[in-house]
Amino acid sequence: MLKRQTKDFINIDPLQTGGKLTEEAKQALLEWGDGYSICDFCQGRLDEIRTPPIYDFVHKELPEFLGCDVARITTGAREGMFAIMHALAKKDAWVILDGNAHYSSYISAERAGLNIAEVPNTGYPDYLIKPDKFEEVIEETERKGEIALALITYPDGNYGNLPDAKKIAEICKSHGIPLLLNGAYAVGRMPLKLKEIGADFIVGSGHKSMASSGPVGVLGMKSEWEEIVLKRSSKYKNKEIELLGCTARGVSLITLIASFPAVKKRVERWREEVEKARYFSSKMEEIGVLQLGEKPHNHDLMFFSSEKLFEISKKVKDGRFFLYKELKSRRIHGIKPGLTKHFKLSTYGLSKEEIEYVLNAFREIIEKYEK
Numbered sequence: 370m371l372k373r374q375t376k377d378f379i380n381i382d383p384l385q386t387g388g389k390l391t392e393e394a395k396q397a398l399l400e401w402g403d404g405y406s407i408c409d410f411c412q413g414r415l416d417e418i419r420t421p422p423i424y425d426f427v428h429k430e431l432p433e434f435l436g437c438d439v440a441r442i443t444t445g446a447r448e449g450m451f452a453i454m455h456a457l458a459k460k461d462a463w464v465i466l467d468g469n470a471h472y473s474s475y476i477s478a479e480r481a482g483l484n485i486a487e488v489p490n491t492g493y494p495d496y497l498i499k500p501d502k503f504e505e506v507i508e509e510t511e512r513k514g515e516i517a518l519a520l521i522t523y524p525d526g527n528y529g530n531l532p533d534a535k536k537i538a539e540i541c542k543s544h545g546i547p548l549l550l551n552g553a554y555a556v557g558r559m560p561l562k563l564k565e566i567g568a569d570f571i572v573g574s575g576h577k578s579m580a581s582s583g584p585v586g587v588l589g590m591k592s593e594w595e596e597i598v599l600k601r602s603s604k605y606k607n608k609e610i611e612l613l614g615c616t617a618r619g620v621s622l623i624t625l626i627a628s629f630p631a632v633k634k635r636v637e638r639w640r641e642e643v644e645k646a647r648y649f650s651s652k653m654e655e656i657g658v659l660q661l662g663e664k665p666h667n668h669d670l671m672f673f674s675s676e677k678l679f680e681i682s683k684k685v686k687d688g689r690f691f692l693y694k695e696l697k698s699r700r701i702h703g704i705k706p707g708l709t710k711h712f713k714l715s716t717y718g719l720s721k722e723e724i725e726y727v728l729n730a731f732r733e734i735i736e737k738y739e740k
């Protein structure tokens with residue numbers, strides 16, 4: 370048996386807190402674990418399979434949840450971003466990316482052959498993406514060539530900042546540029562509807578924020594883009610080219626569907642998650658560990674900076690690994706081994722008791738070494 374060391378730990382790894390399986394998904398995992406098991410009754414297209422109920426999920430539940438006209442399953446947020454970029458790319462065209470974009474947004478753009486223009490953030494300590502900067506970069510880039518797409522990361526994966534997406538969508542619209550929302554850290558955690566924001570595309574990540582195994586993701590769009598992004602093969606008439614015919618064809622999709630009722634409910638409790646994060650941030654600051662990024666914070670993913678922990682790491686036996694080891698000994702997982710000065714964590718899904726336990730762990734560790 371391959372055992373996972375950290376299975377029963379309190380997990381504060383932002384990558385993992387929103388991807389923990391529900392009980393329903395755990396059961397589905399066993400039932401549908403065999404390769405291609407979901408394809409028993411496939412008539413040729415993944416999203417049209419009715420048993421299990423993939424058709425209803427993709428064509429009814431997901432569009433409603435994402436606030437879009439058309440939805441599809443992908444193998445992750447990055448594959449969704451790439452599919453859109455590739456479908457919209459033209460020779461010498463540009464994509465505008467916010468300066469907090471994930472590496473996979475850059476790589477998708479590179480793979481799609483797009484030139485990249487970056488909207489800088491405001492720098493230390495908030496690292497915000499401002500709509501007026503966004504517009505400035507659009508105007509500069511318009512002088513260089515055609516802009517095929519703009520992307521905002523909502524929120525970004527470093528600071529957990531939520532830019533003013535509605536304002537940025539208005540700006541993009543006024544310049545005639547389609548806007549993609551990378552909601553890898555939003556879809557499945559917080560309420561978010563494409564049409565309320567006014568963007569054109571949205572992607573989400575099942576393994577990051579929708580309580581499912583991976584790799585799996587969701588893609589939503591306004592109907593006007595359907596023909597371009599979901600163009601079909603000339604030979605295989607029902608296969609969508611950008612999705613390479615079929616995407617997640619197995620247990621990752623089944624766990625996504627199995628967790629979906631719980632995910633829909635949990636986004637309604639988002640306010641509580643934000644309150645927990647703010648509380649955690651304020652208590653960390655009391656012990657000298659500062660939260661960077663937007664304040665008051667609006668997301669469970671938080672970036673911290675600590676000179677204190679860094680100074681300790683220079684003196685102790687385990688060096689920069691001391692924090693990781695101390696947390697591990699308290700069965701807390703999620704801060705990368707070796708990090709002390711800057712690290713990110715997430716309070717998503719933690720109970721109040723677990724939040725206190727983690728805060729206490731930081732207090733104890735600092736006190737122990739400051740003596």
Ligand SMILES: Cc1ncc(COP(=O)(O)O)c(C=O)c1O
Pocket residue numbers: 384444445446447448470471473522524525526551553554573574575576577585586
């Ligand atoms: C902001 C952001 N976008 C996209 C991704 C990639 O998600 P996926 O694994 O679903 O491709 C990540 C992964 O960490 C991320 O942090």
